[in-house]
Amino acid sequence: MTTPVFSNTVATSDIAIASPRFLASDNTSGICPEAMHYLLQANEQDDLAYGNDVWTERASSHFRTLFEADCEIFFVFNGTAANSLALASLCQSYHGVICHQLAHIETDECGGPEFFSNGSKLLPVDTPMGKLTPEGIASVVTRRNDIHYPRPKVVSITQATEVGTLYSLEELQAIREVADQHDLRIHMDGARFANACASLNVTPAEMTWKAGVDVLCFSGTKNGLAFGEAIVFFDRELARDFEYRCKQAGQLASKMRFVSAPWLGLLENDVWLANARHANAMARRLVNGVRDIEGVEVMFPVQANSVFLEVPALAQQYLRDCGWTFYTFIGEGGVRFVCSWNTSETLIDALVADLRQALAQHDQQ
Numbered sequence: 001m002t003t004p005v006f007s008n009t010v011a012t013s014d015i016a017i018a019s020p021r022f023l024a025s026d027n028t029s030g031i032c033p034e035a036m037h038y039l040l041q042a043n044e045q046d047d048l049a050y051g052n053d054v055w056t057e058r059a060s061s062h063f064r065t066l067f068e069a070d071c072e073i074f075f076v077f078n079g080t081a082a083n084s085l086a087l088a089s090l091c092q093s094y095h096g097v098i099c100h101q102l103a104h105i106e107t108d109e110c111g112g113p114e115f116f117s118n119g120s121k122l123l124p125v126d127t128p129m130g131k132l133t134p135e136g137i138a139s140v141v142t143r144r145n146d147i148h149y150p151r152p153k154v155v156s157i158t159q160a161t162e163v164g165t166l167y168s169l170e171e172l173q174a175i176r177e178v179a180d181q182h183d184l185r186i187h188m189d190g191a192r193f194a195n196a197c198a199s200l201n202v203t204p205a206e207m208t209w210k211a212g213v214d215v216l217c218f219s220g221t222k223n224g225l226a227f228g229e230a231i232v233f234f235d236r237e238l239a240r241d242f243e244y245r246c247k248q249a250g251q252l253a254s255k256m257r258f259v260s261a262p263w264l265g266l267l268e269n270d271v272w273l274a275n276a277r278h279a280n281a282m283a284r285r286l287v288n289g290v291r292d293i294e295g296v297e298v299m300f301p302v303q304a305n306s307v308f309l310e311v312p313a314l315a316q317q318y319l320r321d322c323g324w325t326f327y328t329f330i331g332e333g334g335v336r337f338v339c340s341w342n343t344s345e346t347l348i349d350a351l352v353a354d355l356r357q358a359l360a361q362h363d364q365q
Contacts, residue, residue, distance in 0.1 A: 021347065024325040025222075026192075026305065029340035032224030032275060034265030039226075042261035049254050051075070055261035062267040063232060068205040072239040074231040075259045076251040079104070082217035082229040083189055084112035085245050087154060089238060090185045090215065093119040095153035097187075098140050101126045102162040104189060116249060121150040129300065130161030131171065134178040141182045155179055158189040159207065160196045163299075164283075164306030169202060169211055176212025185238075186212055191219045194276035195304035209234035220263055224275050224341045228259045275341035279305035282339035282348050289352035295359040305339045315358035322354050 022028040031039070038055075047053035060073040076082050083105050087097055097113065099106055101124035105113045114120060125136040132155065141152045155175060160166050167175075179186055188208065190196075193216065197207055208216050216232040233239035246252045253259050266272040287302040290309065297310035310333045311319075319326070327336045337351070 019323050020325055021323045021350070022325050023337040023339065023343070023347070023351065024327050026279065026338045026340040027221060028325070029224070029342050031226045031262070032265065032271065032341050034268070034271045035220075035225050035262035036265070038261040038263075038265040039258060042257045047257050049256070050252060051256040051260070053257040053260075055257040055264070056259075059230075059260040059263040059267065062264060063230060066204050066267060067208065067232065067234070068203070069209055069234055070236070071209075072233040072236050072242070074233075074239070074242055074246055075253070075256060075263075076229050076231060076246060077227055077253070077259070078221065079189075079191055079217065079219055079229050080109045080112045081249060081251050082219075082231050083109060083156075083187075084116040085242070085249055085251065086187055086215050086217055086231050087113045087120065087156065088117040089242055089245060090154045090187060091117045091120040092153070093117060094150055096121045096123045096140075096150035097154045097156050098123045098125060098132070098137055098152055098184070099156040100124065100130055100132050100158065100161070102130050103156060103158055104162060104191065105156055107162075116245070120153075123150070123152060129165045130158070130163035131165060131167055132157055132175065134174050137175065137178050137184075138182070141184070152182065152184060154185045154187055156187045156189060158191065160192040160199075160304035160306070163308060164304050165301055166196050166199060166303045168200065169206060172207070172211035172213070179212065185214045188213045188216045190216050191222055192276075192304055192306075193218050194223045194272045195280055198273055198276035199280050199304050208232070214238060220266060222340075223272050224266060225262050228262065230263065276305070279339045279341055279343060282343040282345070283307050283337075285345060285348045286337060286339065286351065289348065290355055293352075293356055293359055296355060299334055307337045307339075309335055309337070311335050311355070312359075315355070315361075318358035318361060319351075319354055322358075324351060324354065 042055050063073045106122050106124050123140050127133050127136040218230040220228045283302050283305045286307050290296045299308035299310055
């Protein structure tokens with residue numbers, strides 16, 4: 001499969017472009033009410049700085065309950081920092097990180113993992129459906145074992161993947177087995193971890209440490225927060241001195257409570273799960289709505305909240321002119337729509353209607 005390159009450039013034409021309708025990413029959504037509630041509560045009175053506040057402690061305690069483990073929790077600003085710093089804690093500069101060739105750490109983090117690890121090399125693998133396989137991992141580990149080649153030390157998996165597919169628990173356990181054979185740690189990029197848990201109907205513990213994951217980067221931004229990711233270490237020894245990495249990288253917020261408190265809005269009453277279930281349901285509504293549209297092809301199984309469709313270029317332009325935002329695979333007809341916690345059925349139905357109209361006009365030309 002050709003490596004996709006995402007572009008969010010909105011083309012212009014002589015047609016007046018309608019007001020934007022956002023389905024390019026779950027990053028375009030606002031703050032969910034529950035998170036906003038705690039953000040405002042944290043602002044009602046002063047508290048200690050640098051994570052020594054009651055809000056950060058409460059959020060960390062909720063994470064330990066959620067994951068059924070005495071895990072170590074760190075809060076950082078964004079996903080690039082979370083992934084890069086987590087991987088740097090698992091590697092020396094002469095090590096290698098095995099990842100999928102479509103992995104965000106490979107394609108969209110501007111060399112962050114290499115920079116923060118002081119040179120650990122990413123070792124991408126091309127395997128189907130955006131998912132690493134035990135065979136693919138083993139092929140990289142056994143490719144060379146001489147001192148001139150970086151020693152593989154970490155497997156980085158993305159759940160849900162960059163093409164919206166999911167690793168089953170059995171697939172995660174199989175990766176853990178091959179990792180144990182070759183002394184590898186496992187890092188999980190959980191940009192859409194909540195959507196994966198919701199879709200597979202499994203607990204966070206089952207998806208992570210019970211399946212052999214060493215460290216998880218759990219995204220809040222894509223689940224209803226304004227900013228903030230949680231790095232969850234299931235082996236406290238791996239987190240040794242990690243707070244120093246965060247400080248050095250500019251990720252230790254002085255007013256940390258404004259990063260951590262909104263997490264309480266997600267974690268209490270399983271709002272994180274309800275938000276993810278809603279986003280997944282909207283993605284299913286979209287893919288079900290387009291299945292009978294001739295000229296639109298579903299590119300990957302819709303297992304979380306992302307929908308990848310093959311749409312002719314002229315029809316894509318029609319959608320842009322109608323105000324729709326989406327990412328594209330440059331050089332191909334692939335487009336990506338991502339549903340969020342606040343995506344409405346009305347919005348999805350409007351997109352389906354415009355897709356029908358776009359293909360009808362395309363057929364007439």
